[in-house]
Amino acid sequence: xxxxxxxxxxxxxxxxxxxxxxxxxxxxxxxxxxxxxxxxxxxxxxxxxxxxxxxxxxxxxxxxxxxxxxxxxxxxxxxxxxxxxxxxxxxxxxxxxxxxxxxxxxxxxxxxxxxxxxxxxxxxxxxxxxxxxxxxxxxxxxxxxxxxxxxxxxxxxxxxxxxxxxxxxxxxxxxxxxxxxxxxxxxxxxxxxxxxxxxxxxxxxxxxxxxxxxxxxxxxxxxxxxxxxxxxxxxxxxxxxxxxxxxxxxxxxxxxxxxxxxxxxxxxxxxxxxxxxxxxxxxxxxxxxxxxxxxxxxxxxxxxxxxxxxxxxxxxxxxxxxxxxxxxxxxxxxxxxxxxxxxxxxxxxxxxxxxxxxxxxxxxxxxxxxxxxxxxxxxxxxxxxxxxxxxxxxxxxxxxxxxxxxxxxxxxxxxxxxxxxxxxxxxxxxxxxxxxxxxxxxxxxxxxxxxxxxxxxxxxxxxxxxxxxxxxxxxxxxxxxxxxxxxxxxxxxxxxxxxxxxxxxxxxxxxxxxxxxxxxxxxxxxxxxxxxxxxxxxxxxxxxxxxxxxxxx
Amino acid sequence: xxxxxxxxxxxxxxxxxxxxxxxxxxxxxxxxxxxxxxxxxxxxxxxxxxxxxxxxxxxxxxxxxxxxxxxxxxxxxxxxxxxxxxxxxxxxxxxxxxxxxxxxxxxxxxxxxxxxxxxxxxxxxxxxxxxxxxxxxxxxxxxxxxxxxxxxxxxxxxxxxxxxxxxxxxxxxxxxxxxxxxxxxxxxxxxxxxxxxxxxxxxxxxxxxxxxxxxxxxxxxxxxxxxxxxxxxxxxxxxxxxxxxxxxxxxxxxxxxxxxxxxxxxxxxxxxxxxxxxxxxxxxxxxxxxxxxxxxxxxxxxxxxxxxxxxxxxxxxxxxxxxxxxxxxxxxxxxxxxxxxxxxxxxxxxxxxx
Numbered sequence: 057x058x059x060x061x062x063x064x065x066x067x068x069x070x071x072x073x074x075x076x077x078x079x080x081x082x083x084x085x086x087x088x089x090x091x092x093x094x095x096x097x098x099x100x101x102x103x104x105x106x107x108x109x110x111x112x113x114x115x116x117x118x119x120x121x122x123x124x125x126x127x128x129x130x131x132x133x134x135x136x137x138x139x140x141x142x143x144x145x146x147x148x149x150x151x152x153x154x155x156x157x158x159x160x161x162x163x164x165x166x167x168x169x170x171x172x173x174x175x176x177x178x179x180x181x182x183x184x185x186x187x188x189x190x191x192x193x194x195x196x197x198x199x200x201x202x203x204x205x206x207x208x209x210x211x212x213x214x215x216x217x218x219x220x221x222x223x224x225x226x227x228x229x230x231x232x233x234x235x236x237x238x239x240x241x242x243x244x245x246x247x248x249x250x251x252x253x254x255x256x257x258x259x260x261x262x263x264x265x266x267x268x269x270x271x272x273x274x275x276x277x278x279x280x281x282x283x284x285x286x287x288x289x290x291x292x293x294x295x296x297x298x299x300x301x302x303x304x305x306x307x308x309x310x311x312x313x314x315x316x317x318x319x320x321x322x323x324x325x326x327x328x329x330x331x332x333x334x335x336x337x338x339x340x341x342x343x344x345x346x347x348x349x350x351x352x353x354x355x356x357x358x359x360x361x362x363x364x365x366x367x368x369x370x371x372x373x374x375x376x377x378x379x380x381x382x383x384x385x386x387x388x389x390x391x392x393x394x395x396x397x398x399x400x401x402x403x404x405x406x407x408x409x410x411x412x413x414x415x416x417x418x419x420x421x422x423x424x425x426x427x428x429x430x431x432x433x434x435x436x437x438x439x440x441x442x443x444x445x446x447x448x449x450x451x452x453x454x455x456x457x458x459x460x461x462x463x464x465x466x467x468x469x470x471x472x473x474x475x476x477x478x479x480x481x482x483x484x485x486x487x488x489x490x491x492x493x494x495x496x497x498x499x500x501x502x503x504x505x506x507x508x509x510x511x512x513x514x515x516x517x518x519x520x521x522x523x524x525x526x527x528x529x530x531x532x533x534x535x536x537x538x539x540x541x542x543x544x545x546x547x548x549x550x551x552x553x554x555x556x557x558x559x560x561x562x563x564x565x566x567x568x569x570x571x572x573x574x575x576x577x578x579x580x581x582x583x584x585x586x587x588x589x590x591x592x593x594x595x596x597x598x599x600x601x602x603x604x605x606x607x608x609x
Numbered sequence: 610x611x612x613x614x615x616x617x618x619x620x621x622x623x624x625x626x627x628x629x630x631x632x633x634x635x636x637x638x639x640x641x642x643x644x645x646x647x648x649x650x651x652x653x654x655x656x657x658x659x660x661x662x663x664x665x666x667x668x669x670x671x672x673x674x675x676x677x678x679x680x681x682x683x684x685x686x687x688x689x690x691x692x693x694x695x696x697x698x699x700x701x702x703x704x705x706x707x708x709x710x711x712x713x714x715x716x717x718x719x720x721x722x723x724x725x726x727x728x729x730x731x732x733x734x735x736x737x738x739x740x741x742x743x744x745x746x747x748x749x750x751x752x753x754x755x756x757x758x759x760x761x762x763x764x765x766x767x768x769x770x771x772x773x774x775x776x777x778x779x780x781x782x783x784x785x786x787x788x789x790x791x792x793x794x795x796x797x798x799x800x801x802x803x804x805x806x807x808x809x810x811x812x813x814x815x816x817x818x819x820x821x822x823x824x825x826x827x828x829x830x831x832x833x834x835x836x837x838x839x840x841x842x843x844x845x846x847x848x849x850x851x852x853x854x855x856x857x858x859x860x861x862x863x864x865x866x867x868x869x870x871x872x873x874x875x876x877x878x879x880x881x882x883x884x885x886x887x888x889x890x891x892x893x894x895x896x897x898x899x900x901x902x903x904x905x906x907x908x909x910x911x912x913x914x915x916x917x918x919x920x921x922x923x924x925x926x927x928x929x930x931x932x933x934x935x936x937x938x939x940x941x942x943x944x945x946x947x948x949x950x951x952x953x954x955x956x957x958x959x960x961x962x963x
Contacts (some may be wrong), residue, residue, distance in 0.1 A: 507695035510662055513682045514689045515709030515760060522683075530699060 069520050073428050074440050080425075081447040084487050088462030089317075089454065095310035095465060109311030119293070123315060126290040129208050129280070130273040134266045136213040140364055141220025142262060146250075147357055148221070149228040152348050154358045159365055161599060166368040167218035168541070169591055170548035170565060172278025173584045174215045176572050177371030178202045179282065180378060180581075187374075207283045212276070214368045216269045223265030227258040233344040267327050271320055275455030277551040278565075282572060290316055291457050291551070298461055298555070306465065313458040320453035372588050378581035396582035404567050404579070408586065411564040414478060415546035418485035422493050423539045425486070427528055430497030430535065435506070451488045459484060460555025476558045484552045489545050493538035500534020501527075533601070540598045544591050612673045612763040612796055613638045614659070619668035621654050621820075628654045630820035632668075636798065636813075641790050643799045645807040646817035647843070652800045655817075656766055659798065661685050672763050683712075688757035688795070690767040694749045696741040702728070702752050703737040709760040727759040730789060747778045754786065758793055765790070765797040771806065783810055804844045808832065816840050836960045838953055841883040848889070848922045850882045852952075854961070860952065863918060866896045868947045871963045879955035886911065886925035888946045891935075895944035898922070900935050910934050914941060 099108045113119040147153060148160065181188040182202035192199035201207065231254065239253045240246075277291040284292055290312060298309035349357055382395040400408070429448060432441050451459060463484055467474035474480040508530070512522040550565040557566050564583050571580035614636040621629035629651040636642045644652035657663040659670060661682030670677050677685055688709075697705050706727055710720045728734045731751040741749060750770065757765060770786070771779045787810050790797050801807050807814050808828040816823045816831060816839075823843075824836040835841035838849065852862040856877050859867045870882075887909075898914040901921060912924045912935065924943065935941070952962040 505693060505695055507691040507693060508697060510660075510682075511689065511691060511695040511756075512697070512708065513662075514660060514685075514687060515756070516683050516686070516712035517708075518681070518683045526697060 070432065070436055074432060074436075074444065077425065077429060077432070077444055078440070078447070081444065081487075084463070084483055085447055085450050085454075085459075088459065088466040089450075091466045092310045092313050092458065092462045095307055096314045097311075099307045100305070109308050110315075112308070113311060113315060119312070122288050122290045122293040122312075123319075125205065125287060126274060126316075127319075129205055129212065129289060130270050132209045133212040133216060133273050134269050136209060137217040137220045137269050138262065138266060140213065141217040141265065142224050144217070144361055144364060145221045145224035145228055147361060149225050150344065150347055151357045152346055152354065153361055154354065159361055161595075162365045162369055163218045163221055165592060165595060166215065166365070166372070167222075168544050168548075168595055169215075169372055170278075170550070170568075170584070170587050171215055171276055172282060172550055172565070172569065173375055173588065174211050174371040175279040175282040176568065176580060176584065177374040178207065178211055179572070180374055180577060181370070182207075203283055203285045204287050205284075208280050208287065208289075211279050211283060212269075212273055214364075214371075215279075216272055217364070217368070219268040219272070220262065220265040223261045223268070224258060227261035228254075229343060231257055231344060236344070264327070267323060270323055271452065274316065274320060274323075275457075275551070277455070277457050277554070278569065281569075290319075291455055294455075294457050294461070295554070306461075309461055310465070313455075313461055316455055316458060317453055320455075324453055375581050375584040375588060378577060379585040381578060381581075383578055396578040400567075400579050400582050400586075404564075404583065406560070407562050407564050407567040407583075410478070410481075410561060411547050411587075414481050414485060414561075414563065415543055418482045418489065418546050419539055419543045421482070421486045422490050422542050423535060425490060426493035426497050426535050426539065426542075427531055429490075429494050430501055430531065431523065431527065433494070433498050434501040435509075448494055449491055452491060456484075456488060456549065456551030456553075457555055459488060460552035463552075463556060475556075476561070478561050480556055481553065481561050481563070484556060485546045485549060488549070488552060489542040492542040492545065493535055496538025496541070497531055497535040501531055504530060537598050537602050540594050544594050547590055548587055613640075614642075614764055614796060614798070615669075615671040616655075616659075617669040617671075619655060619658060619670070620666050621651070621658060621663060622666055627820055629658070632817075632820070632822055634815060634822070634825070636796060638796055639794045641787070641797045641799065641810065641812040643801060643807045643811035643814045644817055645801055645804060645814050645843075646823075648802055649819075650817040651820040652802075652817050653768055656768055656798060656800050659764070660687055660689055660766055686760070686763050688760060688762035688765040690750075690753045690757045690765070690770045692769045692772060694753040694770075694773075696744075696749050696752055696756075698741050701738050701740055702733065702744070705741070705752055706755045706759055709756060713760065723759055724755075727755040730758075730792075731755045731785070746774050747782060750774065750782055751785075754789065758789070758795060762795065765795045767797065767799045769801055770799075771801070772803075779806070786810065808844070816843060818843070833949070834960075834962075835883070835951055837958050838881060838883060839958075841951055845885055846923060847883045847885055850884070850920070850922075851955075852880050852882045854878060854880050854952075860947075862896065862945075863916070865917070866944070868945055868950075870947045870950065870952055870961075872952070872961050873963050874961070876954065876961055880961060881953045881955055881958070882945075882950055883953070884922075884945055884950040886923045887927075888949045889922065889924040890944050890946070891924070891926065891941050892944040893942060895942040898941055898943055900937055900939045900941060902937060903934055905934060914943065 096109055097105050097107065099106055102108045113123075144163075148156060153159060179202060180186060182199055183189065186199070186202070189199035202210070235253055235257065236249055239249045244252060275291060277295060280287070280289045281292050281295065288296070294309050294312045294316070297305050297312060379396050380392050380394065382390045382393050384390050429444060433445050454462075463480055464475055466472075467480060474483070504527075509519075509522055509527055512526045513519055517525065548565060549563070550569060553563050553566050554569060557563065564587055568580045568583045568587075571577075571583065614634070616632060616634040619629055619632045620627070632651070632655060634642075644655060646652050654663060658665050661677075661680065665678050672685075697708065700708065703724055706724045707720055710723060715723070724737075725734070728737055731754050733748055733751045733755070736744065736748060736752075741752070744752065753770070767786070771782055774782060783806060799807075799810065808831075811828055813825060813827055814831050815825045818839050824831055824840045826834075831840060832844055835844065835847075838847075841847040842849075850862050852860050854860050854872070854876050858869075858872065860870045860880065860882065861867050862882065896916065898916045900912055901915045902913040904911045908929070909925045909927045910931075912926065913921050914924055915921045922943070950962065951960065953960055
């Protein structure tokens with residue numbers, strides 16, 4: 057006892073890593089958000105600290121209506137996505153759907169494709185002078201409009217129902233088939249079995265999917281910006297308030313940002329205290345058996361899936377086709393060739409280069425930080441780890457445009473001036489896309505046997521060397537598959553890029569947005585095709601490497 | 610070099626919970642020493658303290674004369690076999706076994722020779738280039754063993770190494786481990802909750818419960834002379850009967866039977882008698898009872914006998930002594946082997962019998 061006093065506090069490697077990670081997160085997440093918070097309680101109209109912006113928000117229809125619109129769009133998108141996603145998940149897990157694997161990959165592809173490309177494609181199809189719209193007119197019908205709230209919900213739903221599908225099918229695959237057999241054995245009919253046993257058991261997973269859809273809708277900027285026209289939702293309003301050339305009001309934009317973040321936080325809190333509590337731990341001893349349908353029945357079961365996935369993939373197809381069509385200024389087709397690609401290579405080469413350079417640099421940081429952070433979260437549990445966990449996941453509730461504003465306000469004055477640099481773009485990518493890699497790294501590490509590390513230490517390899525030679529080496533596949541998802545979302549990033557870019561640091565996604573606004577469809581389509589193909593190739597690589605076991609959600 | 614291991618007054622706390630409450634051990638050089646106890650008794654905690662994976666709150670741990678309390682885990686020079694083997698999944702069998710030698714910077718030619726010899730000892734030379742996921746449980750176990758002893762550690766630790774194997778393989782690996790340990794003459798500390806395994810494999814056993822050592826002894830000592838009711842109940846099967854030691858030294862059971870049990874000291878008052886099923890007999894006179902149930906188990910028959918006061922006892926009768934199986938409902942008289950049963954004070958649970 058005399059030999060051992062209290063355990064000494066030593067500054068070991070992991071303490072340093074924790075300190076550096078927390079400092080970096082504070083600097084690039086907490087500090088920007090803090091500046092937004094402080095800005096939101098000031099105004100040019102009133103002296104001192106004031107709630108003027110917030111009172112204005114809740115009294116002026118121009119402002120509060122945007123919140124109502126956002127909630128309206130989110131709510132109905134969640135409803136529609138569930139109505140599509142759950143039945144598809146059921147069909148896909150329980151029946152021998154034709155080309156099941158391909159369908160599964162297609163769903164994930166449409167989820168991972170850049171969201172605003174969906175909106176843009178549907179404009180090509182159903183917008184003014186749209187291809188399909190013309191078809192309707194020729195048949196003497198009125199084409200449904202893609203603009204406004206209906207269009208936003210439609211495009212959101214086709215883009216986001218895969219979340220519901222992925223969460224639900226995950227739960228359905230892990231449900232023990234003896235549960236349903238027990239219900240059958242107790243005399244329940246098939247439909248009532250689904251209603252009384254299957255659905256309640258998978259409900260928490262469906263709700264988790266709904267949450268993802270809701271949060272993505274609430275934060276998304278591109279789709280409502282392109283389709284909304286007069287229908288201004290909250291993220292678009294933030295952009296207008298901050299960027300519009302006539303009357304920029306950073307104070308009001310900050311207040312609006314705070315409102316969005318509060319909405320997201322409320323949804324997250326709801327999830328934590330309502331959904332999480334009802335999650336059932338399931339150990340599937342006997343996973344459900346796939347029912348073998350034949351002939352017409354099999355076609356009938358496959359058909360709804362094919363229709364939905366066709367609609368969801370249509371934007372990518374349209375964009376790729378459109379990219380080869382040369383048009384005159386009046387919009388007449390001049391020919392099928394590569395002129396659009398020649399144009400973008402000449403005019404927008406910087407954007408293309410920026411997208412790949414920024415994303416690549418970001419991904420290097422994401423992988424490095426991801427491995428360290430995942431290790432701390434799983435193996436060095438404690439108060440510091442929980443704090444890091446919270447900070448890392450914070451960007452989930454901060455929409456990209458809000459983080460963009462935060463970074464601008466925080467770093468446009470001394471001591472640190474980053475606005476207009478490539479660094480600030482890369483920082484925003486790292487901060488926002490890190491969660492994918494950390495999530496997949498921690499999931500992988502949780503399943504890894506901790507005794508393997510102890511075995512290495514026991515055999516004489518010091519802990520730190522063990523981490524680099526054994527642990528990090530073994531975590532790599534998990535981290536890499538997350539990193540590819542981070543990479544895909546980086547190259548497709550619009551909502552913070554549009555806030556942060558300058559002429560020199562503009563990216564493909566920003567260019568697409570500008571080209572669409574400028575009505576030059578051809579170049580936008582060519583740029584979109586580049587992004588879409590990069591996305592598809594990256595995803596196929598992950599599928600290949602992980603043998604189809606990639607976890608998107 | 611093999612070492613003797615001394616542990617003085619080891620204590621481990623997790624918050625308010627005391628996992629290890631003052632444990633002292635002396636383990637001889639080359640001894641196969643087992644920590645045996647139910648889950649949560651502190652045996653794995655103690656093993657991990659020796660390995661350096663659990664901090665030592667208080668107490669002194671020695672290998673030979675060297676205090677190891679403050680030596681980090683990777684410098685303790687201990688071989689360890691983990692419950693789930695903890696084979697490196699990204700390395701081949703050969704690379705797994707060579708891992709510890711590499712850490713010790715053993716020259717390449719020596720390393721190859723040592724790895725080869727170790728693989729031969731555990732009879733898996735033919736698997737040298739396989740990856741762990743191509744191995745069965747028993748083969749992985751052998752890799753884990755080879756990896757642990759190839760570094761010629763001063764002490765070998767094993768944490769329930771057989772618990773993930775099926776029953777037949779467990780018995781087989783038990784003798785592989787035992788023979789290997791004797792051949793290599795490494796001081797070995799083995800953790801298990803399986804009393805049969807402990808009896809079969811150990812030179813000495815420490816029976817643990819609730820963070821304390823209940824008894825240390827050879828397998829036969831622990832089985833034959835349990836020092837307290839916990840050990841009597843944990844190792845093998847025991848019948849407990851309330852009784853009273855009278856002033857004349859006789860032990861009276863339920864007012865029905867007097868036994869002459871030799872006591873280690875003077876005592877009168879309430880006591881508890883523990884008797885194993887084979888320490889009870891059917892006799893012409895003795896305690897009356899009725900046979901309730903019999904189970905024929907080949908070399909013996911196990912009877913459940915109901916006593917007058919409603920307690921039931923388990924009695925084994927060997928078929929080589931009696932070929933007849935008694936019918937249920939038969940009235941019998943029971944007697945005890947007074948030299949082999951154990952007697953404890955009721956209050957303190959201290960042992961009274963010799």
